[in-house]
Amino acid sequence: xxxxxxxxxxxxxxxxxxxxxxxxxxxxxxxxxxxxxxxxxxxxxxxxxxxxxxxxxxxxxxxxxxxxxxxxxxxxxxxxxxxxxxxxxxxxxxxxxxxxxxxxxxxxxxxxxxxxxxxxxxxxxxxxxxxxxxxxxxxxxxxxxxxxxxxxxxxxxxxxxxxxxxxxxxxxxxxxxxxxxxxxxxxxxxxxxxxxxxxxxxxxxxxxxxxxxxxxxxxxxxxxxxxxxxxxxxxxxxxxxxxxxxxxxxxxxxxxxxxxxxxxxxxxxxxxxxxxxxxxxxxxxxxxxxxxxxxxxxxxxxxxxxxxxxxxxxxxxxxxxxxxxxxxxxxxxxxxxxxxxxxxxxxxxxxxxxxxxxxxxxxxxxxxxxxxxxxxxxxxxxxxxxxxxxxxxxxxxxxxxxxxxxxxxxxxxxxxxxxxxxxxxxxxxxxxxxxxxxxxxxxxxxxxxxxxxxxxxxxxxxxxxxxxxxxxxxxxxxxxxxxxxxxxxxxxxxx
Numbered sequence: 001x002x003x004x005x006x007x008x009x010x011x012x013x014x015x016x017x018x019x020x021x022x023x024x025x026x027x028x029x030x031x032x033x034x035x036x037x038x039x040x041x042x043x044x045x046x047x048x049x050x051x052x053x054x055x056x057x058x059x060x061x062x063x064x065x066x067x068x069x070x071x072x073x074x075x076x077x078x079x080x081x082x083x084x085x086x087x088x089x090x091x092x093x094x095x096x097x098x099x100x101x102x103x104x105x106x107x108x109x110x111x112x113x114x115x116x117x118x119x120x121x122x123x124x125x126x127x128x129x130x131x132x133x134x135x136x137x138x139x140x141x142x143x144x145x146x147x148x149x150x151x152x153x154x155x156x157x158x159x160x161x162x163x164x165x166x167x168x169x170x171x172x173x174x175x176x177x178x179x180x181x182x183x184x185x186x187x188x189x190x191x192x193x194x195x196x197x198x199x200x201x202x203x204x205x206x207x208x209x210x211x212x213x214x215x216x217x218x219x220x221x222x223x224x225x226x227x228x229x230x231x232x233x234x235x236x237x238x239x240x241x242x243x244x245x246x247x248x249x250x251x252x253x254x255x256x257x258x259x260x261x262x263x264x265x266x267x268x269x270x271x272x273x274x275x276x277x278x279x280x281x282x283x284x285x286x287x288x289x290x291x292x293x294x295x296x297x298x299x300x301x302x303x304x305x306x307x308x309x310x311x312x313x314x315x316x317x318x319x320x321x322x323x324x325x326x327x328x329x330x331x332x333x334x335x336x337x338x339x340x341x342x343x344x345x346x347x348x349x350x351x352x353x354x355x356x357x358x359x360x361x362x363x364x365x366x367x368x369x370x371x372x373x374x375x376x377x378x379x380x381x382x383x384x385x386x387x388x389x390x391x392x393x394x395x396x397x398x399x400x401x402x403x404x405x406x407x408x409x410x411x412x413x414x415x416x417x418x419x420x421x422x423x424x425x426x427x428x429x430x431x432x433x434x435x436x437x438x439x440x441x442x443x444x445x446x447x448x449x450x451x452x453x454x455x456x457x458x459x460x461x462x463x464x465x466x467x468x469x470x471x472x473x474x475x476x477x478x479x480x481x482x483x484x485x486x487x488x489x490x491x492x493x494x495x
């Protein structure tokens with residue numbers, strides 16, 4: 001039976017209230033089909049290493065699947081099995097150690113790897129909010145991002161450091177009733193609770209909006225997920241790549257030769273975080289008038305569509321189907337694009353007649369202004385290859401930075417292309433203090449702060465990112481727990 005058929009059967013059983021788990025090696029296929037619970041492994045039932053009917057192998061495999069069903073009760077759970085088979089005589093060695101797939105390890109693996117929550121709460125922390133970051137005992141997955149092994153080994157990877165300054169960290173096992181009680185105590189005095197699970201997860205933990213707002217009616221409860229708390233996809237797992245693909249962003253990025261192209265950073269996570277921070281600020285302001293808290297429901301797909309309102313409206317209003325335009329501009333002007341210069345590229349944003357005339361004169365091609373092929377914008381668009389040849393032939397005489405200075409002096413909008421390791425040293429950023437240096441246990445550290453300044457009380461980075469669970473005891477004491485209570489919670493592995 002094919003994976004698609006199995007997936008459809010499993011979804012039907014779930015709709016009838018019958019929990020199901022699928023085990024297989026075609027993770028991409030079954031995730032695309034939207035299966036309920038899936039144990040991803042590179043060994044199929046019965047083992048393909050010459051033992052398709054091996055009873056012991058089948059029994060071990062079924063037990064693994066049952067553990068997933070038992071320990072990952074939430075729908076739409078995908079678990080990566082640590083088990084591996086090989087062709088050697090010891091191929092069963094991992095099968096026999098079921099502790100490698102214990103309920104604890106499964107529960108931790110079903111968390112979504114998402115940056116929208118940490119990035120959004122970082123914006124509030126920069127503005128002075130006391131942000132308490134609740135982590136599992138293993139920690140936020142970005143702590144171990146593999147970009148730099150040394151920092152990952154410390155559980156302080158750069159990706160984690162980039163959006164967790166000014167925060168405090170407490171570790172909790174939210175599957176434990178005692179941990180749920182801790183969160184409830186914290187919620188009593190909180191202004192905002194912010195969660196980043198798929199729809200329904202917090203409700204099942206007893207920490208949803210209805211439960212916590214009953215404790216604190218003034219609470220602003222921000223739920224950030226891929227698809228929001230309502231709709232047919234509310235329980236579907238989401239990640240940045242899926243949302244870039246699904247939102248239409250990839251379909252309009254890049255050029256036809258390369259196919260749909262993903263942005264070079266977690267674009268939809270970032271958009272979701274910024275949108276949620278704005279929504280929370282709005283809800284807090286509303287509360288100053290109403291005295292009431294409320295649910296803030298942020299769907300990252302919604303947020304992504306809101307950020308590409310122009311292309312979307314061109315279709316919904318005028319029926320214009322969008323296409324990839326490479327490095328061209330949404331203005332569709334042929335002189336608003338990327339052009340090759342000597343030893344690099346430069347981006348032009350020439351959109352008006354005045355700017356076009358300035359460009360041609362600065363390039364030493366004032367003669368092109370009298371060329372009938374370039375008399376107006378429709379003509380320039382029709383003759384774009386010839387116009388590009390004129391521009392790039394002139395630009396080939398100097399490097400991009402030289403042309404940037406020359407064209408800027410002529411009031412021609414343009415920009416050379418900077419790498420990350422170059423722009424962080426730009427004097428403009430030094431002047432604005434967007435990159436802030438903070439003293440840490442590892443020495444001075446330069447991190448990105450907020451993207452704006454206020455005349456009174458600008459956001460700032462004052463506290464280094466926390467180590468895992470660094471403030472657990474401190475936060476528990478604030479919630480009313482005594483030394484003996486805290487010791488018991490540690491002994492029982494609640495914190």
